[in-house]
Every structure is written in C-alpha cells, then in structure tokens.
Amino acid sequence: MTNTIDRRTLLRLAGASAGTAVLAGATLAGAAPAGAAGGAFRHGVASGDPLPDGVLLWTRLTPTDEAQPGSGVGPEAEVTWQVAADPDFVTVTAQGALTTGPARDHTVKVAVTGLAPATTWWYRFGYAGAWSATGRTMTAPPADADIDRLRLGVVSCANWEAGYFSAYRNLADRGDLNLVVHLGDYLYEYGTGEFDAGGSVVRPVLPAHEVLTLADYRIRHALYKTDPDLQALHASVPWVITWDDHEVANDQWSGGAENHTPATEGAFADRVAAARQAYAEWMPVRTGADGAIYRRLRFGRLAELSMLDLRSYRSQQASGSAVDDPARTITGDAQMSWLKSGLAASTARWKLVGNPVMIARVDLATLPAWLLGPIGRLLGVPENGVVLNPDQWDGYNADRNELVDHLRATGTRDVVFLTGDIHTSWANEVTTRATGTSDPAAAEFVVPSVTSDNVNDFLGLREGNALSVLGADLLRATNTHVRWTELDGHGYGVLEVTRQRCRMDWYHLADRTRPGSASRWVAGWSVAAGSSTLRRETAPQA
Ligand SMILES: [Fe+2]
Numbered sequence: 001m002t003n004t005i006d007r008r009t010l011l012r013l014a015g016a017s018a019g020t021a022v023l024a025g026a027t028l029a030g031a032a033p034a035g036a037a038g039g040a041f042r043h044g045v046a047s048g049d050p051l052p053d054g055v056l057l058w059t060r061l062t063p064t065d066e067a068q069p070g071s072g073v074g075p076e077a078e079v080t081w082q083v084a085a086d087p088d089f090v091t092v093t094a095q096g097a098l099t100t101g102p103a104r105d106h107t108v109k110v111a112v113t114g115l116a117p118a119t120t121w122w123y124r125f126g127y128a129g130a131w132s133a134t135g136r137t138m139t140a141p142p143a144d145a146d147i148d149r150l151r152l153g154v155v156s157c158a159n160w161e162a163g164y165f166s167a168y169r170n171l172a173d174r175g176d177l178n179l180v181v182h183l184g185d186y187l188y189e190y191g192t193g194e195f196d197a198g199g200s201v202v203r204p205v206l207p208a209h210e211v212l213t214l215a216d217y218r219i220r221h222a223l224y225k226t227d228p229d230l231q232a233l234h235a236s237v238p239w240v241i242t243w244d245d246h247e248v249a250n251d252q253w254s255g256g257a258e259n260h261t262p263a264t265e266g267a268f269a270d271r272v273a274a275a276r277q278a279y280a281e282w283m284p285v286r287t288g289a290d291g292a293i294y295r296r297l298r299f300g301r302l303a304e305l306s307m308l309d310l311r312s313y314r315s316q317q318a319s320g321s322a323v324d325d326p327a328r329t330i331t332g333d334a335q336m337s338w339l340k341s342g343l344a345a346s347t348a349r350w351k352l353v354g355n356p357v358m359i360a361r362v363d364l365a366t367l368p369a370w371l372l373g374p375i376g377r378l379l380g381v382p383e384n385g386v387v388l389n390p391d392q393w394d395g396y397n398a399d400r401n402e403l404v405d406h407l408r409a410t411g412t413r414d415v416v417f418l419t420g421d422i423h424t425s426w427a428n429e430v431t432t433r434a435t436g437t438s439d440p441a442a443a444e445f446v447v448p449s450v451t452s453d454n455v456n457d458f459l460g461l462r463e464g465n466a467l468s469v470l471g472a473d474l475l476r477a478t479n480t481h482v483r484w485t486e487l488d489g490h491g492y493g494v495l496e497v498t499r500q501r502c503r504m505d506w507y508h509l510a511d512r513t514r515p516g517s518a519s520r521w522v523a524g525w526s527v528a529a530g531s532s533t534l535r536r537e538t539a540p541q542a
Pocket residue numbers: 156157158185246421422423452
C-alpha cells in the first residue's frame with residue numbers, strides 16, 4: 001500500500017480537534033456542539049482489521065451528560081458516518097446511520113464494505129449537527145496484488161499509571177505506517193497503586209478499584225480512550241489487535257487467573273464475559289460468531305498476519321516437568337490446527353504471527369540472584385531459581401514443539417513472530433531443544449512496553465545501568481538463539497516488510513513519565529527471505 005498523505009496534513013487531522021471544528025463549522029453552519037459537555041465524540045475515532053474491500057470503524061457517542069461510560073443510562077441515539085476519498089469529504093464514497101444506546105455503552109462499530117482496495121480513506125461520525133474528529137484509514141491490497149512494502153507500528157503493554165503514551169504519539173507522527181499491530185495489555189485491570197509503576201503513580205486510573213464488573217471494564221476502556229496520544233494513533237492508521245491477560249486479569253488461562261479469587265470476586269466465567277463484552281464494544285476488532293478473535297488478515301502476496309489468542313483456550317500455568325505434558329496447551333486444538341494449516345498453505349511471502357507471549361526459549365538457570373529477582377518479577381515467576389516462565393510458550397513445550405516441528409516438516413519458511421508481554425526488547429531465532437541453535441525455524445521480534453515496568457524500574461536504577469546491561473549479556477550468553485535483548489527501554493517497534501527481507505527497528509522513549517517524550521532508535525534486526533537467521537542492522541531504516 002502507498003501512503004498518499006503528506007505529514008503536515010496528517011498531523012493536522014490526527015491531532016487537532018480544533019481543525020475538525022473548523023471543518024464542521026464550514027459544513028454545518030451554526031451547529032452547536034452536540035451531546036454532553038466535552039463533546040459527543042470525546043473518546044475519539046478508530047479503525048481496524050482492514051480488508052481489500054472494507055474496514056471496521058469505531059467511535060463512542062456521549063449524547064447527554066448522564067450517558068457516561070459504564071452508567072447503563074442515556075437515550076438511544078442515531079449516529080451517522082461517512083467515508084471519503086479526501087480529508088475534506090468533498091467526495092463521500094460511503095455513508096450510513098445506525099442507532100446506539102446504553103445496551104452497548106453507546107459505542108459504535110461499522111463494518112464498511114464496498115470500498116476500493118489499497119486506498120487511503122477519511123472517515124467521521126455525525127450526531128445532532130456536529131462531526132467527530134476525522135480519522136484516516138486504509139483498505140488492504142487485493143489478495144493477489146504484488147506490493148513492494150508494508151510498514152507496521154508494533155506495540156504492547158500500556159500501563160496508564162506508569163506514564164504517558166508518547167510511544168503512540170511518536171508512531172502517529174511518523175505518517176508512514178500502513179498498520180499498527182497491538183499485541184495485548186492494551187489496558188490493565190488493577191486498582192490505583194496496585195500495579196508496578198516505578199514506585200509512583202504518574203496518573204491515577206479510573207475506576208480507582210480493580211476492574212471486575214461490566215461497568216468497571218467499560219469505565220477503564222473509556223479512560224484509556226480519553227488519552228490524546230492513544231486517540232491520535234487510532235485516528236491516523238488502522239489497528240490490528242489481540243488481547244493478552246490484562247484485558248481480563250493477570251496470568252489468565254481458560255479457567256481462571258492469578259489475579260482472580262472466586263471466593264471474593266465471583267465466578268471467573270462471569271468476569272471473562274464482562275471483560276469480553278466491554279472489549280468487543282470499545283475496540284476496533286472483528287470478532288467471530290463465538291466471540292473468537294484469532295484471525296488472519298492478508299496484504300497482497302507480500303504478507304499474511306495471523307493474530308493469536310493465547311489466553312482463552314490455554315491450560316493452567318504449571319511448573320517442573322508438567323511444562324512438557326502434551327495434554328497441556330497454550331493455543332487450544334482448534335487454534336493450533338488453524339495456525340499450522342494456515343502457515344503451511346499460505347501463498348504470501350511473509351507469514352507474520354501476532355503472538356502475545358514470547359515463543360523463543362529462555363533459560364534462566366545460570367543467572368545470578370540479583371538479576372533473577374527482577375527478571376523473575378518481570379516474567380511472573382518465583383525468584384528462587386525457576387528456569388523458565390510458565391506463562392509464555394516456555395510453559396507449553398509440547399505446543400511449541402508441535403508448531404516448530406510442523407514448520408520444519410512442511411518446509412514453511414519466512415515465519416516471523418511479533419511479540420509483546422515482557423516489557424523488554426528482543427531479537428530471537430526460534431528453535432527447539434531437539435534441534436539446537438542451528439538452522440532456526442522462524443524469527444521473533446519482541447517489542448518493549450509502551451510504559452509498563454521492566455528491569456531497571458524493578459532495580460530502582462536508571463535506564464542503561466550497568467546491571468541491566470550485564471543482565472542482557474548473561475541472557476544472551478546462556479541463550480545463543482537470543483541475538484539481542486535490552487531490558488530497560490520503553491517504546492515501540494517499526495516493522496518493514498519487503499519481498500527481500502523483514503526488518504524490525506526498536507525505538508525507546510527518553511522518559512515515559514513526561515508527556516511528549518521523544519524517542520530514539522536503539523537497534524535494528526532483519527531476516528532475509530528464505531532464511532531465519534537474524535542480521536544486525538547498523539543504522540535506522542530510512
Ligand atoms: Fe504487560
């Protein structure tokens with residue numbers, strides 16, 4: 001896909017509601033601000049899951065002051081929408097109207113169809129004579145199109161209380177992305193002060209307590225959607241998202257979670273149902289008839305993107321030899337079959353996998369105690385010498401072996417896992433114990449957290465301190481398939497996909513606690529088509 005927008009136009013439209021007000025005033029002379037004080041569309045606009053002929057559009061209407069998120073009250077109201085080929089809506093290509101109300105927390109989702117492929121589109125919503133901010137999105141190329149390049153922003157783990165979402169702002173300001181891939185922990189479930197935030201709360205969450213009910217999850221989603229940096233990135237480019245555990249509760253598995261106590265918090269199934277309903281309402285994601293969100297999107301012959309759900313079907317976390325038990329699963333049988341057959345049969349050059357938790361092996365056995373403590377805390381394992389993180393693929397060895405062996409057996413190459421969850425930056429070659437470190441079967445690029453704590457935050461030291469650097473060196477020394485890791489930075493990744501290679505660049509923020517923090521390039525790694533061996537890049541991608 002080709003971006004046709006210039007950077008200045010994008011900044012004006014993505015960021016400034018003032019610009020949109022001028023636009024609305026020009027087209028709807030004399031229109032008063034609609035809805036409650038603060039505007040009818042205060043939670044911004046978003047798009048997601050682009051197809052060759054359509055895209056999903058999202059917003060939330062606040063028609064009256066009492067119609068607050070999670071309140072369950074407020075009137076039914078009609079919202080109009082428009083999609084245009086130009087940012088001034090001179091040529092409106094598609095439009096319609098739909099009714100929303102308290103049953104869906106006044107959220108609005110429109111699956112627009114009938115659009116031309118590989119095209120930049122502009123969209124907005126209308127209510128009572130006023131328009132929302134204008135969003136920009138794109139349709140995917142035709143399935144058989146030979147496209148040259150894709151550029152993706154890659155993010156995960158945004159703890160509201162730990163800082164500001166400058167990572168989202170910096171990605172929005174680039175103006176060169178086709179897509180943002182979010183790998184989960186879009187939000188966290190904890191009450192204020194209950195989750196690591198470098199020892200202090202930069203900005204408190206709403207509700208102040210841990211989210212548990214449908215109203216709670218709706219309020220937490222709504223809080224996130226008031227963030228101007230998050231709004232800017234949603235409005236500038238379509239997102240493809242999946243969830244990890246914190247969209248429900250820490251270390252979620254199919255029947256429970258570490259951070260769920262049935263005796264005091266009720267049935268886990270009720271909590272999951274509440275979290276999923278709020279997620280479906282508030283996120284620009286397509287869900288299957290059964291609520292499933294693992295799905296595959298295609299971008300011409302260049303790439304397919306398989307987004308995984310590694311929480312809904314997994315067995316309970318285990319330790320010791322149980323991690324090898326073939327009866328335990330991280331994907332569930334149906335998703336594993338879908339993943340294996342989809343990767344092997346794909347006619348796309350690159351098979352990208354949106355993978356919420358790390359698939360590369362991590363052996364912590366030889367790490368010293370001072371590092372094992374912070375690493376163990378980061379990975380959610382005891383600090384007394386456990387050698388792996390049972391919450392990532394390390395805890396589900398049989399599933400990892402099955403998938404990696406399948407890639408080898410079918411000769412499936414050019415598989416790249418895009419991973420979040422562990423708040424740190426990694427470039428890994430994916431191997432199994434049986435095959436050793438030679439001839440890796442796939443590549444894995446792990447992006448750092450947008451804000452959530454990592455090693456230096458746990459150590460109480462500055463980023464890039466000697467202990468964190470030594471820790472990264474030790475991790476690499478004991479895991480030679482880990483080609484690079486950095487344990488302190490917060491930020492994002494930018495993935496560039498061409499026919500010849502797939503390349504990730506990592507950018508880290510100067511200061512997550514400061515709004516508008518700049519980011520700097522820290523590393524780039526690439527994998528050439530036909531190989532799964534990583535190569536270090538020496539300069540930022542142009
Ligand atoms: Fe996280």
